[in-house]
Amino acid sequence: MGYSELHSQKIARPEEALNLVHSGMNIILAGDGNCPHIFAKSLSAVTERVIGVKVFKDHTNAMDFVNDPRSAGHIESIGFFYGKDFIEGMNYGTCSYFPTDLCNYASFIIHHYKPDLFVTAATQMDDEGNFHISLCDMWEGEILEFCIENGVPVIVEENANLPYVTGAPKINIEKVAAVIEAGYKPGEIKGVVPSEDEIKVAQNVRSLLRDGDCVQFGIGSLPDAIAAQCMDLRDLGLHTEMITTALGKMIREGVITGERKNLHKGEHIFTFAGGDEALYRTLGENPRCRIVPGSYGVNPRIIMQNDNMVSVNTLIEMDMTGQVCSESIGPKQYSGSGGGMDYAYGALMSRGGRGIMAFTSVTKKGYSKIKPMLTPGAAVTVPRNYVDYIVTEYGIAPMRGRTVKERVNNLIAAAHPDFREELRFAAKKHLYI
Numbered sequence: 001m002g003y004s005e006l007h008s009q010k011i012a013r014p015e016e017a018l019n020l021v022h023s024g025m026n027i028i029l030a031g032d033g034n035c036p037h038i039f040a041k042s043l044s045a046v047t048e049r050v051i052g053v054k055v056f057k058d059h060t061n062a063m064d065f066v067n068d069p070r071s072a073g074h075i076e077s078i079g080f081f082y083g084k085d086f087i088e089g090m091n092y093g094t095c096s097y098f099p100t101d102l103c104n105y106a107s108f109i110i111h112h113y114k115p116d117l118f119v120t121a122a123t124q125m126d127d128e129g130n131f132h133i134s135l136c137d138m139w140e141g142e143i144l145e146f147c148i149e150n151g152v153p154v155i156v157e158e159n160a161n162l163p164y165v166t167g168a169p170k171i172n173i174e175k176v177a178a179v180i181e182a183g184y185k186p187g188e189i190k191g192v193v194p195s196e197d198e199i200k201v202a203q204n205v206r207s208l209l210r211d212g213d214c215v216q217f218g219i220g221s222l223p224d225a226i227a228a229q230c231m232d233l234r235d236l237g238l239h240t241e242m243i244t245t246a247l248g249k250m251i252r253e254g255v256i257t258g259e260r261k262n263l264h265k266g267e268h269i270f271t272f273a274g275g276d277e278a279l280y281r282t283l284g285e286n287p288r289c290r291i292v293p294g295s296y297g298v299n300p301r302i303i304m305q306n307d308n309m310v311s312v313n314t315l316i317e318m319d320m321t322g323q324v325c326s327e328s329i330g331p332k333q334y335s336g337s338g339g340g341m342d343y344a345y346g347a348l349m350s351r352g353g354r355g356i357m358a359f360t361s362v363t364k365k366g367y368s369k370i371k372p373m374l375t376p377g378a379a380v381t382v383p384r385n386y387v388d389y390i391v392t393e394y395g396i397a398p399m400r401g402r403t404v405k406e407r408v409n410n411l412i413a414a415a416h417p418d419f420r421e422e423l424r425f426a427a428k429k430h431l432y433i
Helices: 003-010 014-020 037-049 084-092 102-112 140-150 196-206 221-229 245-252 277-285 340-349 404-414 417-429
Strands: 026-029 053-057 075-079 095-097 117-122 130-132 154-159 170-172 178-182 214-216 237-244 268-274 289-291 309-313 317-319 354-358 389-392 395-398
Touching (some): 003 178, 037 075, 037 178, 084 095, 102 140, 117 140, 196 221, 196 354, 196 389, 245 268, 268 277, 340 354, 389 404, 404 417
Parallel strands (some): 117 154, 154 178, 214 237, 237 268, 309 354, 354 389
Antiparallel strands (some): 130 170, 389 395
C-alpha cells in the first residue's frame, strides 16, 4: 500500500484518537512549537473515565486538564518547567514538578516512567511518507525513537504550517497510529519593549562580549535588549537552548554566522524555537539552522566544547555568596531549572567562556534580587561554585576565582544603592566581610 493510501486510512477525529487513552497510562505530549493542541485540548473529555493517567507536557501551552479540579486522581500533569496552568493546578493537587536538567528530560521519562502513548504536532507528510517534528526536540526525538522501537502508539497532528527544519526527528506514516488534521499556526511570542534599566543591563552585558563568541541568550525583554546591543559584533556563533525572534534577526542580518565556531562550524544549533513568523521562515529556509536533541545541545559536556561560549541567563533571586535561584518563589515552584545549570557550567568550563547571570537589581515590587540569604525553601538552580559573572544595571560583579569576601563586595557594588547598606550590615553579621 502506498503512503497516500496509508495516510487516508489513518486519518482520525480527535474523539477517535482519544480511544487510545486508558487508565494508568503515561502520555507524553510534544512541547512548545510541536505541542499537539487539538489532542491536548480534547483530553479533558476523558477525565472522568480514566484514573491514574500521567501526562508529561510543556509550560508554554496552557491546557484546561492541568488546572481542572476534576482531574485530581484521574489525570496528573507532570512538568519539567512550570507555566500558568501548572501554578494554578498546584492548588488542586492535579500536577507535580519533575526536578532535573533539560539534558535529562527524555532519559528520565524513559527509564522511570516508560511511555505508553506519544502525541506530537508535525509537518505535512513528505513524499517519502515522513512527518517531521521540527520546532522542539527537548525530549521529542528520543521519546519517538523509544516508541518506534517498542511498538508504543504515536499520534501525529499533521500541520502544513510547521516548517521543515534541518536535523528534525521524523516518523514514517507506517509507524503512526493515527493522524489528526490540524491547521493552526506556530505560537508567536510577541516582543516586549525593554525598560531603561534593562537597556543598561544589556549594555553592561555587551561589554563582556567579543567578535567570534558563541552565544546562548534566553527569552524576554532583557535577552532581546542584549541581542539589540550586540548587533555591531561580527561572526558570532550560536549554540542555544531556545532560538528566538532576536536570534533569528541576528542570523538574517549576518551578525550570527558561525564561521569562527570550532564545534558545528557554520551551523546555528538550537533545541527548541519560539518567536515570530520571520523566525519560523528562517528556520525552514536556512539549512544552517539545525535542531538537536536536548540531551546533546543542552548537555554541558557538549556546550563546553564550544570555545568562547557565552551563556546569558536570568534569575529570580540570589544570595551574597553566589547561590542562584531561577525557578521558585520560596518553596512555591514558579518555572524550572531548564538548561540554566547546564549552560552555566558549560560556559564556565569552555576555553575562553563566560557564564553571565543578567537581571535588573530589584523586583517589580521593589525588593532587591541580591539578598543576604535566599528565601526559605527557595531552590538553588545554580550552585555558587558555578556562577561566573553577575550583571545588573549598576555594574558587573565577577564571581569566578573570588573568595566569599570578594564576591560579597562585588555584589554589593552591583546591587541597587537603596539596599547596599542593608546588605553590608548582613554581610558583617554573617562574617562574610
